Amino acid sequence: MKVWHFSEMAYHPAWDRLGESYRVIVPSRLYDPKIGADLYHRYLDEWALCDALGINIMVNEHHATATCSDAVCTIPLAILARETKQVRLLALGMPLGNRTDPIRIAEEYAMIDVISRGRVEMGFVKGVPYEIAPANSSPTDLTERFWEAHDLILKALTTQDGPFNWEGRYFHYRQVNVWPRPYQQPHPPIWMPVGSPESAAMVADKGYVIAMLNTGYRRTPGILDAYRGRAGERGREPGPDRFAYMAMMGVGDTKEEGYRRADQICDYVRTSGIVAPQFTNPPGFAAFAANVAALKAGASGRPARIQTRDGRPFAPRTATIEEFIDAGLAFAGTPDMVFRQIKDFHDYVGGFSHLLIMGQGGHISHQDTVANLTLFSREVLPRLAELSPAAERAEAVTA
Amino acid sequence: MTELRIGQFALDGVTIGEGPPLLFLHGGDYVAQNRPFLERLGRRRRVIAPRHPGFGPSPRPDGFRTIHDLAYLYLDLLDQQDLREVVLVGSSFGGWIALELAIRSHARLGRLVLIDSLGVKFGGREERDITDIYALPEAELRRRTFFDPAPVVPDYTKLDDDAAAAVVNDRQATAFYGWRPYMHDPGLLQWLHRVRVPSLVLWGDHDGIVVPDYGRRLAAALPEARFEVIADAGHYPQIERPDAVAAAIDRFIGG
Numbered sequence: 001m002k003v004w005h006f007s008e009m010a011y012h013p014a015w016d017r018l019g020e021s022y023r024v025i026v027p028s029r030l031y032d033p034k035i036g037a038d039l040y041h042r043y044l045d046e047w048a049l050c051d052a053l054g055i056n057i058m059v060n061e062h063h064a065t066a067t068c069s070d071a072v073c074t075i076p077l078a079i080l081a082r083e084t085k086q087v088r089l090l091a092l093g094m095p096l097g098n099r100t101d102p103i104r105i106a107e108e109y110a111m112i113d114v115i116s117r118g119r120v121e122m123g124f125v126k127g128v129p130y131e132i133a134p135a136n137s138s139p140t141d142l143t144e145r146f147w148e149a150h151d152l153i154l155k156a157l158t159t160q161d162g163p164f165n166w167e168g169r170y171f172h173y174r175q176v177n178v179w180p181r182p183y184q185q186p187h188p189p190i191w192m193p194v195g196s197p198e199s200a201a202m203v204a205d206k207g208y209v210i211a212m213l214n215t216g217y218r219r220t221p222g223i224l225d226a227y228r229g230r231a232g233e234r235g236r237e238p239g240p241d242r243f244a245y246m247a248m249m250g251v252g253d254t255k256e257e258g259y260r261r262a263d264q265i266c267d268y269v270r271t272s273g274i275v276a277p278q279f280t281n282p283p284g285f286a287a288f289a290a291n292v293a294a295l296k297a298g299a300s301g302r303p304a305r306i307q308t309r310d311g312r313p314f315a316p317r318t319a320t321i322e323e324f325i326d327a328g329l330a331f332a333g334t335p336d337m338v339f340r341q342i343k344d345f346h347d348y349v350g351g352f353s354h355l356l357i358m359g360q361g362g363h364i365s366h367q368d369t370v371a372n373l374t375l376f377s378r379e380v381l382p383r384l385a386e387l388s389p390a391a392e393r394a395e396a397v398t399a
Numbered sequence: 400m401t402e403l404r405i406g407q408f409a410l411d412g413v414t415i416g417e418g419p420p421l422l423f424l425h426g427g428d429y430v431a432q433n434r435p436f437l438e439r440l441g442r443r444r445r446v447i448a449p450r451h452p453g454f455g456p457s458p459r460p461d462g463f464r465t466i467h468d469l470a471y472l473y474l475d476l477l478d479q480q481d482l483r484e485v486v487l488v489g490s491s492f493g494g495w496i497a498l499e500l501a502i503r504s505h506a507r508l509g510r511l512v513l514i515d516s517l518g519v520k521f522g523g524r525e526e527r528d529i530t531d532i533y534a535l536p537e538a539e540l541r542r543r544t545f546f547d548p549a550p551v552v553p554d555y556t557k558l559d560d561d562a563a564a565a566v567v568n569d570r571q572a573t574a575f576y577g578w579r580p581y582m583h584d585p586g587l588l589q590w591l592h593r594v595r596v597p598s599l600v601l602w603g604d605h606d607g608i609v610v611p612d613y614g615r616r617l618a619a620a621l622p623e624a625r626f627e628v629i630a631d632a633g634h635y636p637q638i639e640r641p642d643a644v645a646a647a648i649d650r651f652i653g654g
Contacts, residue, residue, distance in 0.1 A: 025534075133534065138578035140571055278536050283567075283574040291567045298556045 001353055001384035004090055005050050005373060006058040006246065007360040008068035008268060009043045009076070011036060015066060021276035023065040023130050036069060042366050044079055046359075049370060051084035053377035058090040058356055060123075063134035067271050073123075074108040081116035089116055092191055092211055092356075093123020096153070097146035098135035102171055103178065105149070106156040110182045118183035123191040123211075124150055129286070130279040140284030145170045152176075157187040191244065195219075195305065197226030198287075204230035204238070211244040211356060214269065216314075216328035218307040220245065220349045244354030245345070248330035248361065250321075251375045255333045261372050262332030263321040267362025269306075269329065270317050331357075335379030342380070346387050355384070403449055405476045411456055412449035416441030419509075420482045422473070423448040426491030427573030429635055430455065431562070432551060433490070436641035440648065444486070449476070451496070453572045455565040466518075466576045466584065470499035477507040484509035486652060490637060491515055491608075492573055495582070502590040511598040512648055513617065515606050515634050519591070520583040521616045529582045530608045533574070543607025545633040591620045598624035599651040601644060603632035625651075 014030040015022070047057050059076045062068035070076060073091040080089055089112065094105055113120040126146055132139045148168050155164065155176070162177035182188055191209040194200045203210050204227040212220055224243060231238045248269065250262025281294070306314040308327050324330035331341040346352060359376065360369045403410040415437055421444050425433055430450065440446045451469055453459030462468070473496065477485060485508050489497030494516025501511055522528045532540055541548040555563065598621050602614035611628055618626035629636035629643050637644040 136579055138575065140575040140578065276536065278534060278540075282533055284571040288564070288567065288571075291571075292560065292563045295555050295567055296558060296560075296563050 001355055001387055002056055002088075003054075003376075003381055003384065004056040004058040004088075004244075004354065004356045005047065005359045006060070006092075006356055007043050007046065007358065008060065008062070009040065009070040010268065010271075010361065011039065011066045011069045012267075012363050015271060018066060018274070020274065021279075022067050022271055022274045023062075023276075024133050024279045025276060026064065026066055030066065031069075039069065043360065044076060044083070046366070046369050046373065047076070047080055048083045049373060051087050053373055054087070054381060055357075055359075055373060055377055056088040056090065057084065058092055060092055060125075061095070062128075063131055065130075067268070074112060077120070078108075078112050078115070081112045081119070084116075084119075088119045088121055090121040090191065091123050092193060093125040095127035095131055095135070096124050096149040097142040098127055098131055098137045099149070102149040102152045103156055103173060103176060106153045106178045109153075109188065110157060110178060110180050113182040113184055113188050114180050116183070118188075120182075120184070120188040121191055121209075122188045123193070124153075125193055129281055130275045132282045132285060133279050138284075139282040142285065154187060157182055194223060197222050200224070200226040201230040203227065205234065207231070207236065207238070207242070209242050209244055209354065211246060211354070213246045213356075214306050214329055215245075216307065217309040217345065217348065218311060218327070219305075220328070224350055224352075239353070240351040241353040243352035244356055245349070245352050246356035246358065247328070247345075248324060248332070249338070249357035249359050249372070249376065250330070250332040251335055251338050251372055251380060253334070253375070255337060258333040258338065259321050261364060261368055262324070262330045264364040264368070265358050265361035266319070266321060266324050266330055268358060269324070270319070271362070273316060335375065338376070339380050339383050342384065343387060351387075403447070403476065405472055405479060408452050408460060408472065409457075410449040410452060410476075412447070413437065415446040415448070416444055418444035419484065419486070420444065420480075421446050421486040421488060422477070422482070424473070424487070424489040424493030424496050425451070425454075426493050426635065427577070428566070428569055429551065429638060430565070430569055432553075432635070432638045436637040436645060439641050439645040440488075443649070447476075447480075447482075450565075451493075451572065453575070454569045456561065456568070459572060459575065466496060466499055469496045469576070470503060473500050474504055482507055486510045486512065486648070488512040488514065488648065489516060491634060492517055492577065492582070494518060495577075495584070495587075498587060498591070498594065499584065501594040501596065502587070503593075505594060505596045508596045510652055511594060511596050512601065512651065513598065513614075514601045514637055514644065515603055515609060515614065516600070516617060517577070517582045517609060518584060519588050519617055519620070520580070520585060521588070521613065521620075528609065528613060531581065532608065543633070544635070546603065546605040546631050546639055551635075551638055588620065592622055594621050596623065597651075598622075599647065600624050600626045601636060601647055602626070602628050603634060603636040603639070604628045604630055605632060606634045606636075608634040 059073050061070050061073035077089050077091050109122050148170050156178045163175040166173045192203045193211045200223045248265045250258045252258030308314050328345050331338045359373045437446050437448050487497050494513040495518030498518050545551050600614050600618040602611045618624040629640050632639040
């Protein structure tokens, strides 16, 4: 089992002044660059610590938001490529359909891969709907643009006898010739986050790693089944190294301490969806049938996607830490409890080799974050090797 | 529901009445709500009101990428039906198509009527000529679209699946053509002098999507246009005040 530490680099000091939208329409006067600088260095220190703890690093990006001050995912990745020596570096990731220049993406990933001596993992993401407005990218053909960018980036990274010509639907270059070429050959591994069986099947066609976020006990098994099913149709048997699951993580010397840390980190989920509704479902972003259903339901915006373990809608803004744990969205408590929860979830869904932990989030302090990651590394991480990669799905017994 | 064929494309839509031809190009939303207005126009002429391909029930034709494709498609329609002295009426997004059509060829046009049209950029780069409808809460969007939303906005929960799908597809198609540049063609203004056909620019006095001053500038930029305001109407005056708009068109054609 590989474990990855993720933080959104939240600018939480502004949260109590944001009202009903934490994204898109929040003016940057609420951001104090002096506090922001301290936060950037703090979050980078926490990632750098992971090199000694044996925990890999995951970064992401969002725009025009106080929930995530990482606006360019390859910037922290580049810094950490130099500050760390051992662990792998994942950006999950790069919003291909919202970036105007895929060649620049290939160059950024290739440079960091070389500087880190081959430790980059490339995440390609569609992005959440409220990224559409800041990028002003058309939501109606985002998927087509995403896949053309994907094809161009891969060709640019793997072509060693360039330049080549590209005159596609969305991108035009006559002399594509990316330097440097990546350290890992033919190219760094590719990850894509998925939230539905349909998208999992699409990624299975490519054989990439899928990452699941907030899918919990309820939705994770169907997504993994869809991936395995499609891969099987293609004559492949995907190992658990194709699957990554993300959860909030709070470990403590006592149950109370672990719960308190996880509860603070869960503020990531509690705040993440606070968005003015007009930005949550731009036309064409969601599947057509889902939009027809939403119109007929009299709803604007997307239906709640997170569910409790028994299938009820999960209310992230008010959910308690116990409810997060029950839904499989958080693992928290003492090291023994956390190991048990991970093992139960892992076995229930049928196994995965990548655990993405949100070891920092919300208002949790630097001291608590360091203690959280250190205790996890010392007391939980070694035991994760016990988890059989071929574990059969079993009814979980909640600790 | 009459099916019109243009080359390989089958267009849904309606043809109402007999007499000299009038082609109506609908806007991006509230398409079904145009019906009473079209009936009123159809008393004295043949009203051809297609649903744009890629809107309503039809999928977007493969090669269609910009609003220019829709303009050429309707030029083909005029040619293939051998329509002459056509009264071309465009509302909102449909007005934008009408302008794109008219700068390319007005050979088959007799009159042009633009109702709260989009399509032209007059202001500077930091001026928002056309309200960003995708950045407004739903209630605010309706308030800016109509003088009084209540009688117009349908109860979407009561629509059947096909009608709801048509609405979703209309909105999606509008976003496809109008997302960036936003609801306009940067090149259109410089060619408006080519619209050498008598034109009427009608505007709802309460339009909060494109304000009446935009309409005045549009009329001033056309070679032979007059501007009229429709009282107590928003962005779709032909829906809220069908008789007043039809009467204005009758006066314009008669005079």
